[in-house]
Amino acid sequence: MDTIGVLMTCPMYSYLEQELDARFNLFKLWQHSSKVDFLKTNQHKIKAIVGNTKIGADAELIDALPELEIVATFSVGLDKIDLRKCKEKGIRVTNTPDVLTDDVADLAIGLILGVLRNICACDGYVRSGKWKDADFELTTKFSGKSVGILGLGRIGAAIAKRAEAFGCSISYHSRSQKPNSNYKYFSNVIDLAKNCQILVVACALTEETQHIINQEVIDALGPKGVLINIGRGAHVDERELVSALLEGRLGGAGLDVYENEPEAPEQLLGLGNVVLLPHVGSDTIETSNAMADLVIANLEAHFDNKPLLTPVI
Numbered sequence: 001m002d003t004i005g006v007l008m009t010c011p012m013y014s015y016l017e018q019e020l021d022a023r024f025n026l027f028k029l030w031q032h033s034s035k036v037d038f039l040k041t042n043q044h045k046i047k048a049i050v051g052n053t054k055i056g057a058d059a060e061l062i063d064a065l066p067e068l069e070i071v072a073t074f075s076v077g078l079d080k081i082d083l084r085k086c087k088e089k090g091i092r093v094t095n096t097p098d099v100l101t102d103d104v105a106d107l108a109i110g111l112i113l114g115v116l117r118n119i120c121a122c123d124g125y126v127r128s129g130k131w132k133d134a135d136f137e138l139t140t141k142f143s144g145k146s147v148g149i150l151g152l153g154r155i156g157a158a159i160a161k162r163a164e165a166f167g168c169s170i171s172y173h174s175r176s177q178k179p180n181s182n183y184k185y186f187s188n189v190i191d192l193a194k195n196c197q198i199l200v201v202a203c204a205l206t207e208e209t210q211h212i213i214n215q216e217v218i219d220a221l222g223p224k225g226v227l228i229n230i231g232r233g234a235h236v237d238e239r240e241l242v243s244a245l246l247e248g249r250l251g252g253a254g255l256d257v258y259e260n261e262p263e264a265p266e267q268l269l270g271l272g273n274v275v276l277l278p279h280v281g282s283d284t285i286e287t288s289n290a291m292a293d294l295v296i297a298n299l300e301a302h303f304d305n306k307p308l309l310t311p312v313i
């Protein structure tokens with residue numbers, strides 16, 4: 001397969017890069033100062049794109065590659081791929097579901113505990129020596145709280161399972177009620193927010209879910225409510241979130257994703273009731289290796305004319 005051109009859109013994970021390089025004719029888009037010149041010269045060589053949550057395959061890139069057959073993203077999220085265009089042109093698409101579910105769900109629980117138990121500030125308290133002067137202030141209990149989950153897909157369900165182990169009551173909103181779930185279903189996100197203490201965003205980012213967490217939802221969650229986002233920054237109207245946190249209309253937030261990554265809103269940096277992570281939901285060695293292996297297995301299957309392992313299109 002070493003003559004098949006594979007284009008990586010940006011630096012991702014060195015193991016993935018090495019393994020792709022060992023198997024295919026690998027092109028690294030970011031190493032070329034002129035993307036236009038690079039594409040003009042190499043457009044007929046490239047049959048596959050490997051993108052990620054930062055740079056995927058937009059309509060412009062897809063149109064620039066007449067021999068493109070497959071987009072294999074190193075992510076579960078598909079929001080950086082023009083799926084409509086891929087469908088139109090008969091380009092196959094794969095992602096990396098399942099292998100990252102546990103890590104993302106684990107981190108959602110970590111964010112909840114981080115916000116409620118103020119873990120980051122506790123750590124700073126010990127390190128700064130302040131503990132010697134006084135005990136740390138009281139925090140908020142997690143066990144037994146009501147948790148609302150927006151999107152009961154693989155990751156949402158894994159978060160629900162973990163929260164259940166903390167004795168939490170679970171409710172959810174998704175496009176349709178899940179026939180096999182015993183969790184309480186709300187047909188709209190405002191009612192879900194009104195009826196839970198912790199709201200976790202775990203749905204896919206689509207045109208319909210863009211800014212699904214707006215002022216109304218935030219106000220429904222209220223001054224004691226906590227918002228956790230392990231989905232995508234664009235799920236949340238970040239300006240509204242910042243105002244609500246600054247004005248005390250929302251109790252707290254745990255965020256792994258932001259609207260303008262790698263930026264987090266400046267006004268949040270000084271707040272004690274937020275925990276901010278740099279989009280690391282699936283970033284463990286074990287899971288990154290599994291994701292990379294899955295990207296490669298999908299590409300090899302495609303070029304061997306075998307069924308794709310995790311087809312989207």
Ligand SMILES: O=CC(=O)O
Pocket residue numbers: 053074075076077078100281282
């Ligand atoms: O955000 C992470 C992913 O989509 O895999």
